[in-house]
Amino acid sequence: MNPPRPPPREKTPSKIKKVFIKTTKSTTNEEKLQAGETEAMELLNVSTTSDLSQHSELVSGILPLITRNIINGITLQLPAMIGQCLTDNYDLSDNSDILTQLTPNIGEILNDLNQSMRDIRSELTEIKESRAFHTRLYDDLAKKNKFLEKQASDNKKTIESLLDRIHDLEEDLFYVSEKVEDQERRGRLENLESHGVPISENENTDQIVCNIAKMVGVEIQASDISTSHRMPTGIEKTRTPAITAKFVHRKNKIKIFEKRKLLRSVKSSTDFKHPSKIFIAENLTAINKDLYFRARSAKNNCGYRYTWTSNGKVFVKKNSDVKNSLYIRCEEDLSKIK
Structure with missing residues (x-):
C-alpha cells in the first residue's frame, strides 16, 4: 500500500510568505501576536497531513519565527507592563528609597537641588522685596519731585511778582528820594x-x-x-x-x-x-556835596574848567564859550563829563 502523497513543497513557503506579509502589515502589538499565532496554527495544520520527516522540517522553520514574534511582542509591551506594575504596587509620591536603591548618589543630588531651590527662592524673595522697596521709594521721590516742581513754579511766580514789586518800589523810592532831596535842598537855600x-x-x-x-x-x-x-x-x-x-x-x-x-x-x-x-x-545836601567833589575830580581829568553850585545845585562847564552848562543831578550824570 502506497503512503499518501505529501502536498507540494512550494505551497508551504507561499503560505508562510503570505502570513508573514499579513503580520508585517499589523500596526499594534496585539495584531503582531495574533498574526504569529495564526501563522503557527496554519503551519501545524499543514504538518498534520505530512509525514514525520516533513513535520520535523516544518518545526525547524517555525521555531525561529515564533521566537522572533514572542521577543518582539515582549519587547514592545515590557515598558507598559513595568509602568503598570509600579503603579499597582508602589506609591510614587515618596520614591526616595527606590531612587536611592537605583542610584546611590541621587539622594545627595536631590538634597543639593532642594538646597539650590531654597536659595533661589530666598534670592527671589529678596529681589521682590528690594523691587517693592525701590518701587515705593521711586513713587515717593516722584511725589516729592512733583511737589517740588509745583513749589518751584509757585516760587517762580512769587519771585517774579516780588521783582515787579521791587521795581515799582525802587521807582517810588527814587521819586521820593528826589522829592526829599529837593525839599532838603530848598530848606538849605x-x-x-x-x-x-x-x-x-x-x-x-x-x-x-x-x-x-x-x-x-x-x-x-x-x-x-x-x-x-x-x-x-x-x-x-x-x-x-x-x-x-x-x-x-x-x-x-x-x-x-x-x-x-x-x-x-x-x-x-x-x-x-x-x-x-x-x-x-x-550849604549843600550830603548827596550834592558828594556830587560836587566828584564833578570837580572829573572836570580836572576831562579838561573842564568850571565847576560851581547855584541854589544847592551842581553845574560844570568846559569853557567860557560853551553856552549850556551841564547840570549834575545824580551819579549817572557824572558819566556825561567827557
Missing part, C-alpha cells in the same frame, strides 16, 4: 558855610558871620541871622569846622554868596588874622 575861620574862646558865630559879610561889602546885623553854629568835624578832625548860618532873608544870603570871591583880595582885618584863607560856600 538860606544857608551859607564859612570855611577857614579859626576857633576862638567864647566865640559868637552870629557876629563872626556879620564880620565876614562886612569884609565883602554886605552890611547885616545879628538880627538878620536866624541861627548859626559850628558844623560837626566828622572824620576829618584835623580840619577846622565850618560855620553854618541860616539867614532870615534869602536876599542877604545871595548878596554875600555872589561877592564871596572878594575875600581873596582882603589882605588884613581887625577881626581875622588871615582873612584871605576864609571862603564861603553853599
Whole structure:
C-alpha cells in the first residue's frame, strides 16, 4: 500500500510568505501576536497531513519565527507592563528609597537641588522685596519731585511778582528820594558855610558871620541871622569846622554868596588874622556835596574848567564859550563829563 502523497513543497513557503506579509502589515502589538499565532496554527495544520520527516522540517522553520514574534511582542509591551506594575504596587509620591536603591548618589543630588531651590527662592524673595522697596521709594521721590516742581513754579511766580514789586518800589523810592532831596535842598537855600575861620574862646558865630559879610561889602546885623553854629568835624578832625548860618532873608544870603570871591583880595582885618584863607560856600545836601567833589575830580581829568553850585545845585562847564552848562543831578550824570 502506497503512503499518501505529501502536498507540494512550494505551497508551504507561499503560505508562510503570505502570513508573514499579513503580520508585517499589523500596526499594534496585539495584531503582531495574533498574526504569529495564526501563522503557527496554519503551519501545524499543514504538518498534520505530512509525514514525520516533513513535520520535523516544518518545526525547524517555525521555531525561529515564533521566537522572533514572542521577543518582539515582549519587547514592545515590557515598558507598559513595568509602568503598570509600579503603579499597582508602589506609591510614587515618596520614591526616595527606590531612587536611592537605583542610584546611590541621587539622594545627595536631590538634597543639593532642594538646597539650590531654597536659595533661589530666598534670592527671589529678596529681589521682590528690594523691587517693592525701590518701587515705593521711586513713587515717593516722584511725589516729592512733583511737589517740588509745583513749589518751584509757585516760587517762580512769587519771585517774579516780588521783582515787579521791587521795581515799582525802587521807582517810588527814587521819586521820593528826589522829592526829599529837593525839599532838603530848598530848606538849605538860606544857608551859607564859612570855611577857614579859626576857633576862638567864647566865640559868637552870629557876629563872626556879620564880620565876614562886612569884609565883602554886605552890611547885616545879628538880627538878620536866624541861627548859626559850628558844623560837626566828622572824620576829618584835623580840619577846622565850618560855620553854618541860616539867614532870615534869602536876599542877604545871595548878596554875600555872589561877592564871596572878594575875600581873596582882603589882605588884613581887625577881626581875622588871615582873612584871605576864609571862603564861603553853599550849604549843600550830603548827596550834592558828594556830587560836587566828584564833578570837580572829573572836570580836572576831562579838561573842564568850571565847576560851581547855584541854589544847592551842581553845574560844570568846559569853557567860557560853551553856552549850556551841564547840570549834575545824580551819579549817572557824572558819566556825561567827557
